[in-house]
Amino acid sequence: MLFDALTLQLGYNATLVALGSALLGISAGVTGTFLFLRKRALVADAISHATLPGVGLAFIVMVSLGGDGRNLAGLMLGSAVSAWAGLLAVQAITRRTRLAEDAAIGAVLSVFFGAGVVLLTVIQNMSSGRQAGLDGLLLGSTAGMLFQDAMIIAGGGAITLALVLLLRRAMTVVAFDAEYARSIGINTDRIDMLTMLLVMAVTVVGLKIVGLILIVALLIIPPVTARFWTERSELVAAYAGAIGGVSGYVGAAISASAPSLPTGPIIVLTCFALFIVSLFFAPERGVLAAYLRHRRFQRRVHIRQGLLALAQDLPVYEPLTIRLLASEGLARRDGVPTEAGRARAAKALRDEHRWHVVHSLPDYEAVSSLYDGLRDIETVLTADQIAEIDTHIGGPKGVPA
Amino acid sequence: MSGEEFVPLSLVPILIGTFTAIACALPGNFLVLRKQALIGDAISHVVLPGIVVAFLVTGTLGTWPMMIGAGLAAIVAVILIEAIRRLGRIETGAAMGVVFTSMFAAGVLLLERSDTSTVHLDVEHALMGNLESLIWLDADGWASLLDPVALEGLPPELSRIFLTMLGVAAFLWLFWRPLKISTFDESFAEGLGIRTGALGMALVIVSAIAAVAAFDAVGSIIVIAMFICPPAAARLMTDRLEAQIAWSVGFATLSAVLGYVLAGYGPLWLGGDNAVSAAGMIATLSGCILALAVLFGPKRSRIGAPTEG
Known part of the structure; x- marks a missing residue:
């Protein structure tokens, strides 16, 4: 019908x-x-x-x-x-x-x-x-x-x-x-x-x-x-x-x-149904998209903070952080880092030091403002610039650049 | 006119109309001052689905199911409006437009789809009200006012709206200071430790209760006139809140009584033989009062108005 x-x-x-x-x-x-x-x-x-x-x-x-x-x-x-x-x-x-x-x-x-x-x-x-x-x-x-x-x-x-x-x-x-x-x-x-x-x-x-x-x-x-x-x-x-x-x-x-x-109410409710679908499933502004964006952000923050903690041999207590690290294969369930985890942690810590140097150099002021604790330093600086920054730190030992 | 005719046919509708008008005008003063007049619009529309759902669940049109259903609908509407406003980053007016039209459409649809032939609930009644039908058949003159048997037969709507009016007045009296302060200076009120959010919600719920009680008598759209017109006219008469409320109660009473009389007897004076809609006439008269206030009200102008405080 x-x-x-x-x-x-x-x-x-x-x-x-x-x-x-x-x-x-x-x-x-x-x-x-x-x-x-x-x-x-x-x-x-x-x-x-x-x-x-x-x-x-x-x-x-x-x-x-x-x-x-x-x-x-x-x-x-x-x-x-x-x-x-x-x-x-x-x-x-x-x-x-x-x-x-x-x-x-x-x-x-x-x-x-x-x-x-x-x-x-x-x-x-x-x-x-x-x-x-x-x-x-x-x-x-x-x-x-x-x-x-x-x-x-x-x-x-x-x-x-x-x-x-x-x-x-x-x-x-x-x-x-x-x-x-x-x-x-x-x-x-x-x-x-x-x-x-x-x-x-x-x-x-x-x-x-x-x-x-x-x-x-x-x-x-x-x-x-x-x-x-x-x-x-x-x-x-x-x-x-x-x-x-x-x-x-x-x-x-x-x-x-x-x-x-009745025609009027049915037309309005059809329209409202389209509205509800858009409210939840619209690609940029929808509720689902916003939730997924939030989850992605949360995941990056937790993994980043977890890696920094691992690099400094600090224990990780936050269960979500451990779960996320484990699911990436970076740590075991008891919080002990894997080989890959150690390497990533060392890199995270080294990048953090690099950012620290960036903050202190007036030439990099524009780049310095991009720091949000999550951004990979390779995405904002060229290899040459990173190499120059590394001369300020002194080379890292035991981890490939 | 003799008491024998007036008391059974007109006294109760006039009283119900007056109490309704006052019960709506009281919170309406604050809605108008807080620039939330359209909350009254939204509430009166969403009352319909609330009442229909309450009827479908309980199978009766008792006072409590109706009040609870409509109150819940008002709360759902407010939450939906807030949610849409925040989640979608949409301005309040448009969010309200989305919510109350859709809920009203749902109410109409439910009403059309369900069997309400046993009770007095249909779309036309919901929109336009039916003040004239609330007659007091047991009365036969002024003496009936003292006759307990006849008083038993008073329409239940009368006591309902009377209690609602008292309840609304009590709410305003109890929360007078915080309401007044938060209406004129919200941040100052917060500084004093008044929970403005909860108070605003309470005002909406009180308005919803008034709207439900009024819904019976005057229908959902004319309720809006009762919320807005007397307070808006009163706003143009004075700068003091207390005086504004007194004016609004006066305007509400005037439009209710005169509106009912004009609707019931006006056509007869003009040579017609049938009354016209009393609820519609009350709304029209409240609009006429507002129009007069707009044209001649002493404090109508925006320019030179002292800052309220």
Whole structure:
């Protein structure tokens, strides 16, 4: 069943939803990247919740004009207007008063949502039963999606994506260094505003599929996930788009494969699963990589300290050190060094003396700062330099150089 | 309006709304001052999976399972946010966004997948609340307030939220000095030997308890309005913390009472014949109060504001 869904064999409607969700996920991921880099991820939460009163008002207006209140284009227009009002309210509160942005975001999202809930009950009262389509906009509902709805979503997603790609240079500069952006003539306020407009566009496009409460997840989780895989901003945006697209596609497919699997939450949880995998297994920044790096470092420190102790005939008490030395074949379990261990220990001690000399010679000041107790001296000095240093010590006896 | 109609239908919802608003506004003052207002946002979202899991484990919607489930969910969320922030070196806002949306999605999914038809727990209720349904059927007038038989029939939510409000107030009263000092000057508080980390966690847990108790009545998203709007409006009225808390309690009460009345009777005055969502109206009114404070509050400006201490 799931396989059928993933290969678009579940019929017309499921195919529309899967493709629409994938496109939505891509544009949300790419747009969200710039929001994330600008460190304003949660403004999107205010914008998305602020769409609800607009949806309600649009429904009321369309019905009172004698039309169908569930027309998606009309609802999207209404939601865009009230999301815009919400965004202006957040900015007015942060600029005009001493309240911080977090309070402004929280106040706007909850108050707009509350007003929207009031309007929903008004709609319930005015036309019993006909508001059925509106509840679906909270958490996304793709059952019975019309072809024209899918086209609107696909078109909206594509336009948003194109705009993000057009604006990406300016948005990147503003996100990383607003000061510099101003100095080269970029109007940062306008770029910030455009970013927010794009976020609003993603929210409005995503209303039908993911719903207004969870759409913020599609804007935040993909860039955060992508950040684990790369340090370059263009690649973060590209990976975030891919992650969002995959989540949208797979999530919609899973949701179509069985009843009572609501689309919005499934897409978000698919995305979260990708995030968890990245958090643990990403090559550089992942938890597993960090743990392995830590273990490697620990191993080198223990072996180094163990060898220095062996070279000076000091007993080694630390069990981990003995275990590591034994596993390298440098010492026996009772702490007595092997032949190889003796040779390595002597070398370690000699290198330590060499470093000591390096520290005392002004010519080697730059090299001297590289000393961390672990680095092999051959990796920072040439054979000639080492030979010169050795003349300061006097040659070692009994160990080949 | 006669007591015969008011007491059974409106008195209890008004009281619950007011107690909820106050219970949330009290810790909200500190959340707003500590620039942690969105913790309220995060908590109110993660309360849902906590309650659903508690229901799936115990099979009831009793007070304690719900409180414990939601409290645990809040703690899990805070730990996850911290872990993601540190492990991934990600800014707090984004880490919060990842955690609370995912946990909320999990809660919705669990709710949709499990059979909750026997209890009053569904997605719409969780989002929007249902203040109007908390009526007191055994009452038939003001006299019922003194009638022990009728008092037996009071909705359990009323005593729950009342006790929660008292508990929150007691927490603030007991930890007033350390809370105040650590809110305004964290390093000074640490210098005095106050365990600011534990205190911050305690504040989050108290907020979570208030959020759970409020969840029943007003739903998870409107709770955020109760956490943030009255304290934010109060912040624009005064420079003193004590006065700010008094203002916020006043604003919370005003928006709860007026919001309920407008929702219940406003449509009738306008010629409609059905009430609108009371919880939504309370949130809207608290937003109106905040808007007025933003426009006219005496201490609204950032410029020239004296440094707090």
